Amino acid sequence: MSVYERIADLTVTVESVDRRRYVSETTSAFERTTTEFRLSGDGVVGRGEDVTYETADHDALVETDPIDLEGEWTIADLSAHLDGVDLFSTRPPTQPHFRHYRRWAVESAALDLALRQRNESLGEFLGIEPNPVRFVVSTRLGDPPTTDRVEELLALDDDLEFKLDPTPDWPEEAFVTLRQTNAVRILDLKGWYEGTDVDVEADPELYRDVFAAFPTAIVEDAAVTAETRALVEPQAERLSFDYPIDGVESLRELPVDPGWCNVKPSRFGTLESLFETIEYCQANGIRLYGGGQFELASGRTAIQTLAALFYPDAPNDVAPGAFNDPDASPPYPTSPLAPRVDAVGFEF
Numbered sequence: 369m370s371v372y373e374r375i376a377d378l379t380v381t382v383e384s385v386d387r388r389r390y391v392s393e394t395t396s397a398f399e400r401t402t403t404e405f406r407l408s409g410d411g412v413v414g415r416g417e418d419v420t421y422e423t424a425d426h427d428a429l430v431e432t433d434p435i436d437l438e439g440e441w442t443i444a445d446l447s448a449h450l451d452g453v454d455l456f457s458t459r460p461p462t463q464p465h466f467r468h469y470r471r472w473a474v475e476s477a478a479l480d481l482a483l484r485q486r487n488e489s490l491g492e493f494l495g496i497e498p499n500p501v502r503f504v505v506s507t508r509l510g511d512p513p514t515t516d517r518v519e520e521l522l523a524l525d526d527d528l529e530f531k532l533d534p535t536p537d538w539p540e541e542a543f544v545t546l547r548q549t550n551a552v553r554i555l556d557l558k559g560w561y562e563g564t565d566v567d568v569e570a571d572p573e574l575y576r577d578v579f580a581a582f583p584t585a586i587v588e589d590a591a592v593t594a595e596t597r598a599l600v601e602p603q604a605e606r607l608s609f610d611y612p613i614d615g616v617e618s619l620r621e622l623p624v625d626p627g628w629c630n631v632k633p634s635r636f637g638t639l640e641s642l643f644e645t646i647e648y649c650q651a652n653g654i655r656l657y658g659g660g661q662f663e664l665a666s667g668r669t670a671i672q673t674l675a676a677l678f679y680p681d682a683p684n685d686v687a688p689g690a691f692n693d694p695d696a697s698p699p700y701p702t703s704p705l706a707p708r709v710d711a712v713g714f715e716f
Contacts, residue, residue: 371494372643376444378493380482381409385434389426390417390664394692395517396508401426404665405477407437414481414713417667418473419634422462432458435474446478447638468614468637469661475639476670480713489711491677498676500704501716503687504553506531506660513538515545521691522549524698529553531588531685534578536571543581552585553683554657559591560611575599586657586683588630592623600624610659615641616648630685632659633674634667646678657682662692672716676707 386406394400401423407414420426435453437446455470483490491498505528507517513535521528531554532546546552555578558568568574570591576599578587588608590600600607601624608628612618614635619626629649636642649656658675660668668689675684688705690696707716 370643370647372640374494375479375639375643376442378443378479378482378486379440380407380414380443380446380478380485381440382407382437382446382478382481383409385437387429387434388665389430392664392692393694394662395694396662396692397510399423400662400664400692402662402664402667403429403473404667405473407474407477407481409481410485412481412484414477414479414484415666416473416475416477416480416670416714417663417665418470419661419663419667420461420466420469421661422466425456425462425466428456428458437474437478441478443475443479443482443639447475447640450474465614465635469634471637472634472642473667475637476633476667476714479639480666480670483713487712490673490714491707491711494677496677498673498707498711498716499680500706501658501672501675501680501684501686502529502682502704503675504529504531504683504685504703505687505691506556506685507691508533509535509538509542513542515542518546518549518551521700522551524700525702527703529683529703531556531683533558533568534574535568536574538574538577543577547581552582554586554588554608554685555582556588556610557590558611559596560589560609570596572596572599579603586628588628608657610635613645616645619645619648619654626654628655628657630659631656631674631679632661633671634661655679655682658684658686660685660687664689666714669716670714672705673707673711673714676716680704 388404403418561567572595604624605627607626610630656679671686688701
């Protein structure tokens with residue numbers, strides 16, 4: 369029986385639905401807004417975080433009434449019901465994939481509530497022992513790009529590892545310094561983004577420099593174009609994809625067979641798609657690591673929990689929130705993160 373088939377029949381009693389908004393500055397120089405969906409029943413609360421990036425979409429949500437999910441459901445029945453619910457009823461989302469983000473918030477809150485009503489963690493229910501989670505710190509080099517933050521963090525903890533976003537304006541000395549640290553595990557080329565603030569043009573020179581300077585690192589979201597194909601295809605074993613992955617079919621449709629997949633649960637929308645994709649990757653030799661979306665609340669513990677159960681030893685982009693908080697100060701948490709022995713629901 370698959371993971372989802374085991375979860376699908378879990379019963380959950382929902383008595384009310386509420387929401388809470390979170391806002392925080394980030395070390396990537398933007399203000400993050402998220403909304404946590406809170407489903408209550410039998411004296412406990414299940415939480416799931418909507419990580420939609422546009423604040424305007426969260427503003428529009430404030431103007432809508434909470435969705436009506438009152439009643440007793442199985443996880444599968446609740447998910448089927450959501451197929452007919454417009455979670456952006458005030459206006460369409462700024463980006464179509466934000467529908468997945470909000471759907472994930474509701475479904476993960478329902479699973480969290482179902483488990484809490486049983487007083488069990490996800491690992492206990494599945495019979496999987498959570499392991500300490502290795503994490504990487506995701507950061508940018510700034511404008512103009514410097515390696516200062518990486519070096520500052522390594523001075524505090526020389527065991528830290530990093531996920532970085534190379535851009536064509538990285539100076540040669542940045543490549544040299546970062547390679548010498550031997551701490552860079554993932555490089556995100558962001559070649560699949562369109563119409564966002566983080567788009568990076570598929571620059572063959574940048575790709576060549578990245579592949580050469582970091583010969584053992586995972587390279588994420590490399591665009592396969594006429595100009596980059598000859599560079600990208602020989603690197604397939606260490607390629608990973610994030611942005612286009614929202615289910616098994618999106619993996620099958622990639623222009624190369626990747627060695628890795630970045631699991632960002634919000635991208636999948638439904639619990640069924642998430643767990644189906646994890647099991648597809650496990651069956652097809654595609655290695656996994658967890659990814660984050662600047663979660664501010666329960667979404668971060670959810671991604672840490674999934675990592676602890678399914679890919680704890682990978683370079684997981686699930687670092688504690690202190691690394692994204694410009695007001696945080698040392699000491700910072702160290703890797704690996706140990707799960708709590710008394711966790712319930714989707715708690716880590």
